[in-house]
Amino acid sequence: MKFVDEAYIDISAGDGGNGCVSFRHEKYKEFGGPNGGDGGRGGHVFAFADINLNTLVDYRYSRRHEAKRGQHGMGSDMFGAAGDDVTLKMPVGTIITDAETGEVLYELLVPGETIMIAKGGDGGFGNMRFKSAINRAPRQKTPGWLGEKKELKLELKVLADVGLLGMPNAGKSTFIAAVSNARPKIADYPFTTLHPNLGVVRVGPEQSFVVADVPGLIEGASEGAGLGHLFLRHLQRTRLLLHVVDFAPFDENVDPVQQAKAIVAELKKYDPGLYNKPRWLVLNKLDMVPAEEREARVKDFIKRMRYKGPVFQISALTREGCEPLIKEIYKHIRAQQIIEQGVVDIDPRFKEQDKPQEPDADDPRFKPLPSDAD
Structure with missing residues (x-):
């Protein structure tokens, strides 16, 4: 349809x-x-x-x-x-x-x-x-x-907890297919995604969140270039943005840092409110980088990007690193939900019912049992 x-x-x-x-x-x-x-x-x-x-x-x-x-x-x-x-x-x-x-x-x-x-x-x-x-x-x-x-x-505006952001062919559709029940179109050419896709990610029993994948952005998107600007408003209701970066582009002349900075700049031009949302960097296609080079290249990327927020290294194709990322996303979303509900006096990683309860002195379960001498 x-x-x-x-x-x-x-x-x-x-x-x-x-x-x-x-x-x-x-x-x-x-x-x-x-x-x-x-x-x-x-x-x-x-x-x-x-x-x-x-x-x-x-x-x-x-x-x-x-x-x-x-x-x-x-x-x-x-x-x-x-x-x-x-x-x-x-x-x-x-x-x-x-x-x-x-x-x-x-x-x-x-x-x-x-x-x-x-x-x-x-x-x-x-x-x-x-x-x-x-x-x-x-x-x-x-x-x-x-x-x-x-x-x-x-x-x-689609209702989602997490929105995926990135250049075309960064691997957003592969990621949402790997971690959720969504089955978007995946191909080895840009602009494969033509409309938003929603996927439900199951973390555990009664623990889930919704991810939205929108068409990729390109430089000049805030002025109408490409397709992504048409769907950026779908990310305005999300609690968290995942900035997916193609860490191993096919073209050696393409700099992932410059691509990432271009996306951030377009986001700021389009909507300052969207720009100020919590945003995590996700370095994708790690399986295409030699193991001995990964650490140095990641450090160089973060240094040149001047980024101080959370950074995750994954391979959506092999699912490497996806599980820890999913768990951290759920913790963040749950914390936001607790704050929105007005419950801010406990560790936001836990639900209210998980908070340790102090024993009640009047509770018969905590009264001392009679001794044998009595």
């Missing part, structure tokens, strides 16, 4: 039905009075966060979405029926903004949540509503209210 992460739609909630003017016409009731009912409300338009969807492709070809209007009121005290609602299923992570003003209206962040994005108009009043002691034969009614109409922009 073609990946679409941006779409424009027009939505229209249903108008309310009109009220009715009617009087009773019964043989033995000369002055039966009014019995015109109210109109029904128009249908609402809802957005539903569907965990089974991962693209906005359905809205690329279907832009107009209208809910039904409410039925008009009728005689004999009959109210009009409400119009049918319309529910639009969207991927989790969809941001809904006003197409004209650019204002963010809604965000679908929780799987299964439903948000009303356009309210149907209320029904009008029938003449039975206007009956009073001095107005016994009212002929007034009101029309139904108009439903909301909006032009919306849908933007999908």
